[in-house]
Amino acid sequence: MKSVFFNFLKKTLPASGVFLGLILGGAAHGEEADLFSAITADFRAQVPEGKAADLYAGFCPRDPEIQAVIDYYVIHNNRKRIYVQDIPEALKLTTQDTSYVSRNSDMPTRSFPLVNWIYNAITWNGEPMKFYYLVQGSWAAAPVYNITPDREAKPTGRLVMVFATGDSYNLLETDAPEFQSPDGCKNDNFCNDRLRDFNPFRKITMVTREDGHCTSAVYSAARVDTESTVSNVIAKNEVRFFAPHGNFVFEILHRDWGSADGRATASITHDLSTLTIDGEKYKMIPGGGPWNKGVGYLKGKGKFHEKWYYMYPAGNEDQAYSESRQLTARTAGRLVFTVFDRTTFDNDLWGSERFVLYPKKPAGKKGKK
Amino acid sequence: MKYMKSALPAVFGLAALASGFPGVSAGAEDAAPEQEAQERDIFGIIKTAVNKNDRDLLLTAFRYPVSLCINDRLEVYQNAEALKKYTLAEIIGSEGLVSSLKTSLDSQSSGEAFEVSYGNYQVMGIGAYVSDSEMVGISFTEQGIFSVNGPGCGGLKVPKLQFCGDPEQDALINMLAQNSFWMFNNGTYENFRDHAYSRLEMIPGDTVAGGSYDFVFEGKKLSLERDPGSFHSAPVFRDAGKEYLILAPAEPGEEYCKYPGLCRPVPFVHVFSKDRGAAKCDPGEIVLAEKYTLNFCPFAPRFNAEIRLFTEGFTLEQPELFQNSYRNEAGDMALSFEERKVTRGSGDESYEDTGNFALLTFKGQKFEIPYSLKHNLVFRNGDTEILAVPAGDYERANRDSENLGCVMEDQCIRPTERMLLFVRSGNGNCERYPLERQN
Numbered sequence: 001m002k003s004v005f006f007n008f009l010k011k012t013l014p015a016s017g018v019f020l021g022l023i024l025g026g027a028a029h030g031e032e033a034d035l036f037s038a039i040t041a042d043f044r045a046q047v048p049e050g051k052a053a054d055l056y057a058g059f060c061p062r063d064p065e066i067q068a069v070i071d072y073y074v075i076h077n078n079r080k081r082i083y084v085q086d087i088p089e090a091l092k093l094t095t096q097d098t099s100y101v102s103r104n105s106d107m108p109t110r111s112f113p114l115v116n117w118i119y120n121a122i123t124w125n126g127e128p129m130k131f132y133y134l135v136q137g138s139w140a141a142a143p144v145y146n147i148t149p150d151r152e153a154k155p156t157g158r159l160v161m162v163f164a165t166g167d168s169y170n171l172l173e174t175d176a177p178e179f180q181s182p183d184g185c186k187n188d189n190f191c192n193d194r195l196r197d198f199n200p201f202r203k204i205t206m207v208t209r210e211d212g213h214c215t216s217a218v219y220s221a222a223r224v225d226t227e228s229t230v231s232n233v234i235a236k237n238e239v240r241f242f243a244p245h246g247n248f249v250f251e252i253l254h255r256d257w258g259s260a261d262g263r264a265t266a267s268i269t270h271d272l273s274t275l276t277i278d279g280e281k282y283k284m285i286p287g288g289g290p291w292n293k294g295v296g297y298l299k300g301k302g303k304f305h306e307k308w309y310y311m312y313p314a315g316n317e318d319q320a321y322s323e324s325r326q327l328t329a330r331t332a333g334r335l336v337f338t339v340f341d342r343t344t345f346d347n348d349l350w351g352s353e354r355f356v357l358y359p360k361k362p363a364g365k366k367g368k369k
Numbered sequence: 370m371k372y373m374k375s376a377l378p379a380v381f382g383l384a385a386l387a388s389g390f391p392g393v394s395a396g397a398e399d400a401a402p403e404q405e406a407q408e409r410d411i412f413g414i415i416k417t418a419v420n421k422n423d424r425d426l427l428l429t430a431f432r433y434p435v436s437l438c439i440n441d442r443l444e445v446y447q448n449a450e451a452l453k454k455y456t457l458a459e460i461i462g463s464e465g466l467v468s469s470l471k472t473s474l475d476s477q478s479s480g481e482a483f484e485v486s487y488g489n490y491q492v493m494g495i496g497a498y499v500s501d502s503e504m505v506g507i508s509f510t511e512q513g514i515f516s517v518n519g520p521g522c523g524g525l526k527v528p529k530l531q532f533c534g535d536p537e538q539d540a541l542i543n544m545l546a547q548n549s550f551w552m553f554n555n556g557t558y559e560n561f562r563d564h565a566y567s568r569l570e571m572i573p574g575d576t577v578a579g580g581s582y583d584f585v586f587e588g589k590k591l592s593l594e595r596d597p598g599s600f601h602s603a604p605v606f607r608d609a610g611k612e613y614l615i616l617a618p619a620e621p622g623e624e625y626c627k628y629p630g631l632c633r634p635v636p637f638v639h640v641f642s643k644d645r646g647a648a649k650c651d652p653g654e655i656v657l658a659e660k661y662t663l664n665f666c667p668f669a670p671r672f673n674a675e676i677r678l679f680t681e682g683f684t685l686e687q688p689e690l691f692q693n694s695y696r697n698e699a700g701d702m703a704l705s706f707e708e709r710k711v712t713r714g715s716g717d718e719s720y721e722d723t724g725n726f727a728l729l730t731f732k733g734q735k736f737e738i739p740y741s742l743k744h745n746l747v748f749r750n751g752d753t754e755i756l757a758v759p760a761g762d763y764e765r766a767n768r769d770s771e772n773l774g775c776v777m778e779d780q781c782i783r784p785t786e787r788m789l790l791f792v793r794s795g796n797g798n799c800e801r802y803p804l805e806r807q808n
Contacts, residue, residue, distance in 0.1 A: 064443060064522060068547040072540035079537060233682030234763065234781045241678045260768055317675060318787070318803050334764065356764045 036212070039135050040157040043146050047137030055138060059161060059207065060214035066207055069216070070142070073163045073205070077141035082164050084143050084204075135159070147208075161207045165218065235354070238336065242314040243294065250313040250332035257335050257357035264355040266335060275337065277304060277355070284309065298339070308340045334358060411509045415495065416474045419467060424457040425449070432513030438522035445528050462505045462519045469497040470505065527600045532614045533641055533650035541654075545616040545639055546603040558638045558657035561667040561797045567655050569615075569638055582606065584613070586642075586655075607645065614641040636663045661745060665756055665791055666799035672791055679760045679789070680745055684780045690759055691725065691740065695788040695804035703730045704757060704788050704804055706740070731755060731790070752795025760803075761786030 035054055039045040047055050056074045060067040077083070129147040138144035142163040148156050207216045242250065257266040265276045273284040280302030286295070294311055298304045313332030335357040411430050418427035428449035436445045439455055446452050458464045474495065496506040505519045527546045533539050558569040570583035584591045584606070593606035593613065606613045617635040638657045643650040658664035662680050666672035694705040704727065711724035727746050729736040736748040736755070746757040761784030767775040774780035790802040 062441065065547045068540070068544040072537070072544040075537045075540050232775075234678075234775070237674075237678045237681055241674050260765075321671075321801060321803075334762070 036159075039144075040146065040159060041155055043133040043148075043155055045135055045146070047135060049137075052137055052139060055135075055144065056142065059144075059159075059209060060212075062212055063214045066214045066216045069165075069205065070161065070163075070207065073165060074139070074142050077163055078139060081141075083140040084162050084164065085140055129158070129160075132160070157210055159209045161209070163205055165203045165205045238314065239312065241317075242336070243312040250315040250330055252313050252335065253331045254359035254361070256360040258360050259355050259357050264337070264357060265360075266337070266357055268335070275309065275339075277302065277339065277353075280304070284311075304339055310338045310340075312336055411511065411513060412493070412495070415507065415509075415514070418457065419461075419471050419474060422457055422467070424455075424460070425453070427457060427460065428452050430509070430514050432510070432515045435515055436528045437517055438519070441521050443522045443528055460517065461507075462517075462521065463499070463503055465499045465503055466497050466505050466519075469499050470495070473497050527603055530600075530603060530614075532605075533643065534648045535650065538641065538650055538654075542603070542614060542616065542641060545618040546600070548618040549602040549616045557660040559660050559664050559667065560655050560657045561664075566797075567640075567657060569640070569657050571638075584640075610645060611642050612645055615639070616641075635659070661747070661756065665754075665793060667797045669799045669801075672799050672801055675760070675789070676745075676756065676758055676791060679758045679763075679783070682781060683763075683783045684774075687783055690783055690785055691727070692808075693785055694807045696807055697802060697804050701730070701732050702790065702802055702804055704728070704790075727757070729755065729757070729790075731792070754793045756791045756793070758789045758791065759783045759785055759787070760789045 035048070035051055036058070039047060039055070056070055059070055129149055131148045131151050132145040133147075135144040135146060138161075142161055144159055144161045146155050147158050147160050148154075203218050205216055205218050207214055252268050255267055255269060257268065258264070263278060267274045275282050275284055275298060280300055282298035282300030282302065282304055285297050285299055295308070296311075297306055297308045299306065313335055315330055315333040317330075337355040337357065338352055339355070340352045414426060414430040417423065418430070431446075431449065431452070433449070434445050434447045436443065437452075437460065439459055452460065458467050461467050461470060493510065494506055494508045496504065498504040502520055505517060507514055508516045508518070527543075530542050530546055531539050532542055556571050558571065560567040565587040566585075567587070568585040582593050582595075584593050591608045593608055596605040596607060596612075602616075604615055606615060616639045618637070618639070619635060636659045640655045640657065641650050642655075662677055663673055665676055691706040694703070696703040707726045707728055708723055709726070710721055712719050713722045714720055725740055727738050727740045727748075729746075729748050731748075734750065736750065738746065738748055740746055748755040748757070763775075763781055763784045766772075766782050766784040770782055772780070772782050775782065786806055788804045788806075790804065792800045792802070
């Protein structure tokens with residue numbers, strides 16, 4: 001038990017004095033409360049002139065962690081002109097980032113496609129929040145919306161703020177082709193050494209607020225790794241490495257695939273791919289657009305009907321290294337499937353299943369046309 | 370954004386805590402007599418104050434200024450006067466906690482409060498647990514109480530910091546500080562890009578009294594002295610000319626101390642610097658990355674990704690891995706393992722033990738190192754380092770050994786089909802060579 005107590009104590013030692021001067025936080029004055037009651041009461045609400053900074057500074061007064069994130073990105077994204085409205089345009093630079101997904105448990109969320117990217121993104125106690133009314137006067141770097149499940153309904157008093165947060169992991173992976181700046185480095189500010197290749201839209205953050213209480217969720221651009229593998233570092237690394245946005249491209253050149261235990265088989269062709277689990281056959285319907293087979297949902301009669309899957313090919317990276325230093329496609333030797341027992345990518349792992357499939361014939365026929 | 374939200378409850382949540390705090394006397398015998406007396410004083414003050422519900426007495430024990438979360442509000446209090454608007458129960462957390470603390474303290478002598486060394490000073494702690502949402506840890510040194518912590522204000526927090534004088538940089542610091550892990554992990558962190566080569570060696574405070582940190586910046590080794598008043602999750606270090614604020618934030622969605630005592634290195638460390646006494650920081654921060662899992666080949670991200678793929682999350686217990694031997698096609702590279710008797714200790718204290726060694730032949734050079742199951746193998750020759758990483762199809766490896774633990778936990782068995790050699794020269798450039806298993 002000793003180590004537990006040491007850990008406990010270590011974790012409870014965050015503040016041992018003051019060394020830097022301080023700002024006493026908390027500006028929950030009446031004036032600010034009025035600001036929030038005004039903008040939550042009316043879909044057409046407008047932030048009074050000169051009050052936008054107060055809107056951001058007082059958004060999550062009871063949650064310093066979330067407020068600190070807002071404080072930073074509001075300044076940073078304003079200065080660097082990283083505007084939420086540019087997300088679809090910015091992501092056109094990429095080939096694989098077709099949807100944002102979240103694993104956050106605080107705010108049950110849905111994955112949503114790039115097109116109409118904000119539509120249907122949030123559920124609140126299971127209820128989809130379909131309608132987003134921009135709060136006039138909020139900033140493009142971190143726009144605030146009034147949200148409601150019903151266009152005709154009265155305002156719910158719920159606000160959502162969205163801003164781009166990038167992906168710290170990718171600070172080191174700057175050779176990957178999809179990490180590009182949104183404006184092609186026309187803006188010198190953005191293109192300092194470290195940030196040149198850092199895509200701020202790799203991740204976005206949504207903060208929801210109701211009665212001064214906030215929750216936040218980080219959405220990753222088509223990175224289901226954080227969805228499917230909450231506690232499995234290996235699987236997470238595998239996605240980083242093999243999935244379409246990762247370091248290697250493996251082409252699926254075999255048609256017939258099967259897992260070692262025989263539970264799952266797949267037939268992958270250009271037109272119609274199927275996945276069979278426990279004898280039940282499902283059609284694989286691409287959900288990330290026709291250009292991305294990796295994310296989709298299943299149609300069939302069994303328990304995985306209309307449930308999502310995430311698939312990526314993997315293989316022996318030795319071939320790719322030896323042939324060329326360029327990103328070269330090689331033949332996939334494995335197909336990794338994660339099948340979710342839900343229609344969302346959330347972090348409830350108990351319903352999700354992972355299947356690793358191998359080519360049925362060592363040198364099989366090409367399934368691709 | 371709640372990167373660390375589970376850490377505190379997870380530790381507190383152990384049922385054992387409810388039954389009181391067992392004594393931990395590590396290091397107590399080393400304390401100077403007067404220091405010990407002062408610690409007893411602080412402990413005595415807390416005990417008396419809690420027993421007699423004497424708030425004013427408790428307030429004499431604080432080391433001011435102190436940052437506290439009271440009634441879900443995090444503030445810095447400059448003196449006892451500023452805390453007099455609260456009751457003792459509000460300061461501790463709740464009436465229930467005061468009563469629990471009372472029981473716990475009555476059954477302890479000061480020597481039984483647990484103690485750790487952190488940085489360059491010793492810290493004592495006492496605590497009480499009622500429920501996951503009602504618990505408290507009080508930490509003090511001989512100088513006084515410097516923190517009272519519970520799940521309030523979202524758990525572990527620091528008040529707003531001003532270090533750089535630029536609103537964007539300070540906002541970044543505060544965001545990183547909110548999500549920083551309080552204790553840096555063991556490891557070597559490097560950056561080849563932002564400035565000149567930078568390196569940070571981390572030696573955790575609880576194994577090395579005095580907390581030694583080695584920081585090489587622009588080729589110059591610095592000896593850093595920790596500001597004892599700085600925040601644990603956002604420590605300030607100093608040398609003759611500069612001040613450094615060092616932050617180790619967790620990546621969103623990643624946990625770094627899943628099991629008590631088993632922490633992976635926090636992969637990124639952010640360092641902000643400024644001249645001593647300056648109002649503004651040096652431009653930009655340096656982001657360093659953990660060397661042997663993330664940044665061994667700083668100019669070859671795909672190599673790094675492959676190293677990470679085959680390094681993180683595998684079980685440490687896999688002795689059979691070291692029974693294989695590996696070689697490349699050309700035959701000028703080979704890796705094998707050897708077990709032999711070695712003499713440890715010296716003189717009368719010496720004894721025979723079994724030593725395990727890894728032997729590498731690389732283009733005519735021969736290397737030999739003792740190996741441990743815990744780490745990747747690193748062979749060194751001057752500035753050149755060779756990292757050997759076992760690789761292959763780990764699905765197959767885990768299936769063949771019926772290792773079901775691989776699904777949810779970080780307990781996958783390493784594949785043994787191949788051994789990858791990453792050869793890094795002093796300037797950071799890497800070459801990669803795969804060796805195939807021979808047996």
